[in-house]
Amino acid sequence: MPTLADLHSAVRAALAGKRLGKPVFVRYLLHGPEKPEAVVRRLAQLAGVVRDWIGQAPERVYAVGSPAGGQVSLTLQFREGATAQVSFARGRSHGPGADVMVFGNHGALYHDAGDANLLEEAEDLPDRPDPQLEAAVKRSLRSGKPEPLPTGAPP
Amino acid sequence: MREPRYGVLLVTCSHTHQENYAAAFAADRRCRIVALTDEVDVAPRRRELNERLADSLGVPYEPDLARALSRKDVDVVSICAPPDRRGRIALRCAAAGKHLYLDKSLVPTLQQADALVAAVRKAGVRSHMFTLNTQAWARAAKRLVEEKRLGTLRAVHADVLFAKGRQGSARLGSPRREEYPPERHQLVEAKRELDNVGVYPVALVRWLTGKKFRTVYGVTANYFFEEHQRHNVEDFGLLACTLEDGTPITITAGRTGWTSHPAGGVTRLVLVGSERTAVVDANRPRLEVYTDEPPWAPPNVNPEDPMGFWVSTQDAVHLRPKQTWVPVTQAGPSDASYFLDCLDAGRESEMSVAEAALTTEVLLAGYRSATTGEVVTLPLAR
Numbered sequence: 001m002p003t004l005a006d007l008h009s010a011v012r013a014a015l016a017g018k019r020l021g022k023p024v025f026v027r028y029l030l031h032g033p034e035k036p037e038a039v040v041r042r043l044a045q046l047a048g049v050v051r052d053w054i055g056q057a058p059e060r061v062y063a064v065g066s067p068a069g070g071q072v073s074l075t076l077q078f079r080e081g082a083t084a085q086v087s088f089a090r091g092r093s094h095g096p097g098a099d100v101m102v103f104g105n106h107g108a109l110y111h112d113a114g115d116a117n118l119l120e121e122a123e124d125l126p127d128r129p130d131p132q133l134e135a136a137v138k139r140s141l142r143s144g145k146p147e148p149l150p151t152g153a154p155p
Numbered sequence: 156m157r158e159p160r161y162g163v164l165l166v167t168c169s170h171t172h173q174e175n176y177a178a179a180f181a182a183d184r185r186c187r188i189v190a191l192t193d194e195v196d197v198a199p200r201r202r203e204l205n206e207r208l209a210d211s212l213g214v215p216y217e218p219d220l221a222r223a224l225s226r227k228d229v230d231v232v233s234i235c236a237p238p239d240r241r242g243r244i245a246l247r248c249a250a251a252g253k254h255l256y257l258d259k260s261l262v263p264t265l266q267q268a269d270a271l272v273a274a275v276r277k278a279g280v281r282s283h284m285f286t287l288n289t290q291a292w293a294r295a296a297k298r299l300v301e302e303k304r305l306g307t308l309r310a311v312h313a314d315v316l317f318a319k320g321r322q323g324s325a326r327l328g329s330p331r332r333e334e335y336p337p338e339r340h341q342l343v344e345a346k347r348e349l350d351n352v353g354v355y356p357v358a359l360v361r362w363l364t365g366k367k368f369r370t371v372y373g374v375t376a377n378y379f380f381e382e383h384q385r386h387n388v389e390d391f392g393l394l395a396c397t398l399e400d401g402t403p404i405t406i407t408a409g410r411t412g413w414t415s416h417p418a419g420g421v422t423r424l425v426l427v428g429s430e431r432t433a434v435v436d437a438n439r440p441r442l443e444v445y446t447d448e449p450p451w452a453p454p455n456v457n458p459e460d461p462m463g464f465w466v467s468t469q470d471a472v473h474l475r476p477k478q479t480w481v482p483v484t485q486a487g488p489s490d491a492s493y494f495l496d497c498l499d500a501g502r503e504s505e506m507s508v509a510e511a512a513l514t515t516e517v518l519l520a521g522y523r524s525a526t527t528g529e530v531v532t533l534p535l536a537r
Contacts, residue, residue, distance in 0.1 A: 021323060022327055024327065024376070024378040024379075024391075025376070025378065025391065025393075025407070027314065027407060029312055029425060031432060060528075062372050062395055062530070064370075064372070064395050064396070064397055064403040064404075064405075065310065065397075065403035066401075069309065069401075070309065071309050071310035071402075071403050071427060072403070073310070073312075073395055073403050073405045075372060075374065075393065075395045075405075077330065077374060080327065080328050080329060080330075081327065081328065081329050081330040081331065081376060081377075081378075083374050083376060083393060085312075085393060085395070085405050085407065087310070087312060087405060089309075089310055089312075089425070089427045089432060091309075091427050091428070091431065091432040099425070099434075101314070101421065103378065103411055103415065105322060105323055105325060105327060105378055105379055106322060106323045106412075107322075107412075107414060107415055108411060108415040108416065110421075112434070144370075144530065145529070145530055146372065146528065146529075146530070
């Protein structure tokens with residue numbers, strides 16, 4: 001069974017081939033069983049993955065929803081104008097899985113989980129979430145506003 | 156055979172969605188297209204386009220809207236005037252006591268939306284704005300929600316992205332600077348796509364949940380087309396919202412280019428419920444057909460419509476249908492037929508002008524948010 005890390009590697013490889021042109025927008029929806037206390041960390045981790053795909057530094061993040069409710073969506077705005085929506089959905093029967101759309105200025109790639117669940121283990125993603133991203137997500141959830149990220153944040 | 160019971164008047168014709176709506180009305184035996192018309196002082200090119208559709212339908216063109224509205228055999232007016240003229244024309248039609256079938260999105264300003272809602276209420280006429288809500292896949296989503304098969308709805312993620320236009324010409328490298336209020340909604344080469352396409356997912360969410368939007372955060376962008384950039388209108392937009400009960404909603408809308416999708420574009424809803432999550436996709440279920448036919452290729456660019464907005468302009472450049480994905484479910488009755496059903500039953504459309512005005516407000520909030528970078532709380536100040 002493929003893992004999320006496999007999916008991320010495949011997307012990275014597809015983007016490296018430049019077939020889509022320059023990535024401009026990513027839609028990432030992760031379905032999972034995470035407990036409320038793990039949701040922000042998971043989203044920050046995914047936001048970091050998306051940042052690497054886009055290859056631009058994020059400048060703003062806005063979060064809607066609540067970890068306690070199991071539904072949180074991030075809107076990320078990047079320095080050169082790219083955007084992303086990264087969402088976590090805790091649901092009962094869908095099972096773990098990921099829907100991903102990446103739009104480049106010349107094309108798009110789609111991964112629709114459909115009925116095929118991806119193995120979604122905590123240790124599946126080796127990268128630790130970027131502490132600046134994680135902190136900004138928490139700030140946005142508290143403030144209900146978009147929050148800036150420090151300029152010069154990676155990549 | 157029974158006589159048609161509704162006379163339909165078409166306002167503003169070729170090179171608008173009237174091409175589609177006229178075909179839908181013409182196919183329904185309950186009605187008869189009696190004439191085409193427009194404002195008396197339209198530009199010569201617009202009049203020529205209007206007369207072109209009148210000729211193809213074999214019905215008279217009445218160049219004076221006032222005279223056309225005085226006809227006793229007109230019951231329904233289908234209005235496809237461009238957004239900057241749509242509101243004032245709709246007001247005249249309502250005042251004349253005609254039922255309104257309106258192109259989307261409703262009107263470009265809150266003042267016009269409020270005035271139209273009041274005019275329809277005062278005249279006691281029925282009204283309806285075209286959306287995707289009447290399509291079979293959307294109806295299936297509605298049943299899932301209404302029958303509580305997902306439990307309580309916890310979140311909705313909606314995408315409507317049109318795979319049209321030759322992408323790759325936009326200049327990238329900096330965020331778009333939005334303006335409020337938005338202007339230049341419909342040009343020959345470009346439309347404001349958050350408004351033009353975003354009206355669909357916004358209307359879907361409102362209709363499916365029955366809840367009003369409470370907060371809106373919006374971003375607009377120029378990712379694909381030089382044409383949109385040249386006219387300073389966005390080709391892409393996204394919204395992150397909450398409903399009045401706090402339910403989070405995310406929406407993407409835009410025009411992403413002919414070759415960005417195997418069919419007409421991404422059109423899907425992810426409905427996250429307390430008991431179950433459902434992905435309702437206009438392109439599912441489907442057959443996938445692969446043959447030794449030549450692969451699909453985008454049509455030549457029609458300078459009268461480089462983005463592929465209208466049927467007639469794409470016919471002119473021999474647009475071939477994409478045939479790799481073949482829908483399994485039947486398309487079902489048209490949106491126009493749905494409105495005639497409402498008239499038959501004497502009931503309001505689920506997308507009446509009053510409902511459509513709510514989508515206008517959400518879209519305007521999106522533009523305001525994209526301009527200020529702040530979260531906008533609804534309702535907007537009057």
